[in-house]
Amino acid sequence: xxxxxxxxxxxxxxxxxxxxxxxxxxxxxxxxxxxxxxxxxxxxxxxxxxxxxxxxxxxxxxxxxxxxxxxxxxxxxxxxxxxxxxxxxxxxxxxxxxxxxxxxxxxxxxxxxxxxxxxxxxxxxxxxxxxxxxxxxxxxxxxxxxxxxxxxxxxxxxxxxxxx
Amino acid sequence: xxxxxxxxxxxxxxxxxxxxxxxxxxxxxxxxxxxxxxxxxxxxxxxxxxxxxxxxxxxxxxxxxxxxxxxxxxxxxxxxxxxxxxxxxxxxxxxxxxxxxxxxxxxxxxxxxxxxxxxxxxxxxxxxxxxxxxxxxxxxxxxxxxxxxxxxxxxxxxxxxxxxxxxxxxxxxxxxxxxxxxxxxxxxxxxxxxxxxxxxxxxxxxxxxxxxxxxxxxxxxxxxxxxxxxxxxxxxxxxxxxxxxxxxxxxxxxxxxxxxxxxxxxxxxxxxxxxxxxxxxxxxxxxxxxxxxxxxxxxxxxxxxxxxxxxxxxxxxxxxxxxxxxxxxxx
Numbered sequence: 001x002x003x004x005x006x007x008x009x010x011x012x013x014x015x016x017x018x019x020x021x022x023x024x025x026x027x028x029x030x031x032x033x034x035x036x037x038x039x040x041x042x043x044x045x046x047x048x049x050x051x052x053x054x055x056x057x058x059x060x061x062x063x064x065x066x067x068x069x070x071x072x073x074x075x076x077x078x079x080x081x082x083x084x085x086x087x088x089x090x091x092x093x094x095x096x097x098x099x100x101x102x103x104x105x106x107x108x109x110x111x112x113x114x115x116x117x118x119x120x121x122x123x124x125x126x127x128x129x130x131x132x133x134x135x136x137x138x139x140x141x142x143x144x145x146x147x148x149x150x151x152x153x154x155x156x157x158x159x160x161x162x163x164x
Numbered sequence: 165x166x167x168x169x170x171x172x173x174x175x176x177x178x179x180x181x182x183x184x185x186x187x188x189x190x191x192x193x194x195x196x197x198x199x200x201x202x203x204x205x206x207x208x209x210x211x212x213x214x215x216x217x218x219x220x221x222x223x224x225x226x227x228x229x230x231x232x233x234x235x236x237x238x239x240x241x242x243x244x245x246x247x248x249x250x251x252x253x254x255x256x257x258x259x260x261x262x263x264x265x266x267x268x269x270x271x272x273x274x275x276x277x278x279x280x281x282x283x284x285x286x287x288x289x290x291x292x293x294x295x296x297x298x299x300x301x302x303x304x305x306x307x308x309x310x311x312x313x314x315x316x317x318x319x320x321x322x323x324x325x326x327x328x329x330x331x332x333x334x335x336x337x338x339x340x341x342x343x344x345x346x347x348x349x350x351x352x353x354x355x356x357x358x359x360x361x362x363x364x365x366x367x368x369x370x371x372x373x374x375x376x377x378x379x380x381x382x383x384x385x386x387x388x389x390x391x392x393x394x395x396x397x398x399x400x401x402x403x404x405x406x407x408x409x410x411x412x413x414x415x416x417x418x419x420x421x422x423x424x425x426x427x428x429x430x431x432x433x434x435x436x437x438x439x440x441x442x443x444x445x446x447x448x449x450x451x452x453x454x455x456x457x458x459x460x461x462x463x464x465x466x467x468x469x470x471x472x473x474x475x476x477x478x479x480x481x482x483x484x485x486x487x488x489x490x491x492x493x494x495x
Contacts (some may be wrong), residue, residue: 027170069199138400139264
């Protein structure tokens with residue numbers, strides 16, 4: 001057992017959207033609850049809380065995961081990026097911009113998870129076609145059914161911009 | 165979730181020791197199934213032993229020509245590993261047919277073997293279930309049993325093992341390496357999961373405190389003639405109703421060796437060597453494939469809603485064998 005770890009709370013260090021934080025967490029605290037309830041980062045959503053809807057998707061060390069099924073204490077030392085950490089100042093992340101340009105949402109509840117998932121998808125580099133985008137985004141549900149425009153937004157972000 | 169203690173193990177010996185010292189301690193890696201079960205109060209460990217810092221993340225070639233996959237290699241990493249993609253495409257396909265990218269990024273190789281059934285009754289703590297509360301009964305037998313077993317079930321349990329990856333590992337005849345209080349041992353994949361019998365609370369033959377450290381694949385990966393065919397209610401992100409893993413070694417147009425395993429039909433990946441023997445030495449032929457499908461379901465029994473799976477196995481086996489002969493799912 002590491003120093004600072006009792007059965008009640010454990011001392012961990014997390015880098016969240018670029019800021020290094022030292023935190024005491026109970027072992028049963030999920031990463032999603034830590035982000036939302038303790039750190040006030042409410043962009044990541046608790047949709048189903050069972051890893052089925054993808055609304056809680058964040059990037060841990062650049063890899064997309066379901067934060068609702070992740071215990072915060074197990075992520076000690078990791079770097080977490082949420083929807084709040086994607087923009088550079090006033091400049092939106094290309095995927096955020098693509099979601100706006102393609103009207104890739106209606107109510108917006110699933111959108112932070114969709115965008116974080118899509119950032120992970122682009123980093124993984126396995127998607128080559130719209131069908132592959134659909135398959136590799138199947139862990140993110142959209143109850144409004146904005147899927148066609150979500151696929152279009154991700155497809156746009158995958159291609160180099162011609163007007164740039 | 166219940167309150168529990170937390171131990172972060174730094175080596176395998178420490179992890180095994182910690183498990184042996186806690187009555188209801190459980191190992192945790194990806195957590196994709198265990199954390200969910202804890203939220204539903206189906207699992208309530210007194211202590212979690214975090215094994216994610218153990219040195220079990222290597223994929224290495226073995227002297228006998230096989231490939232060893234560390235227990236902590238993620239499902240995503242296995243599916244896209246160049247050696248797996250080129251030599252064991254069946255394993256890569258099976259993994260990519262399961263779960264979502266986020267879950268595959270979290271889920272470990274060892275954990276995939278140890279995931280529990282998604283039987284509705286197992287997951288509902290308000291209802292009896294012999295797997296969750298031994299002796300309480302099995303409401304699935306006379307209940308909603310569309311997703312349940314048609315082979316190898318018992319009066320005590322008709323749950324199915326939910327993994328896709330394990331169906332491929334069964335067909336590939338993998339070996340599971342474990343370490344426990346009594347030392348290290350190797351378990352043939354066919355012996356790793358068990359049928360429910362009168363002890364459905366036990367999914368595997370692991371002994372208390374044993375930790376999966378690696379999965380080893382033999383040299384033969386059936387790369388030229390294999391397929392994973394999965395039939396499910398949605399095109400993506402759904403458990404198999406029926407799945408078929410096939411690996412064939414073709415010699416001058418004849419089937420030299422055949423491996424076939426079924427998913428979604430039993431308490432464990434279902435491999436039947438007598439069905440494989442029917443294929444050996446034969447020319448590929450639809451009538452032969454149909455006979456193999458018929459042979460596989462000779463002892464199958466439906467419980468009502470899942471009766472359709474018997475015909476589905478017959479047909480899926482024929483299609484999977486046709487695909488494997490042709491060279492894979494897209495050939």
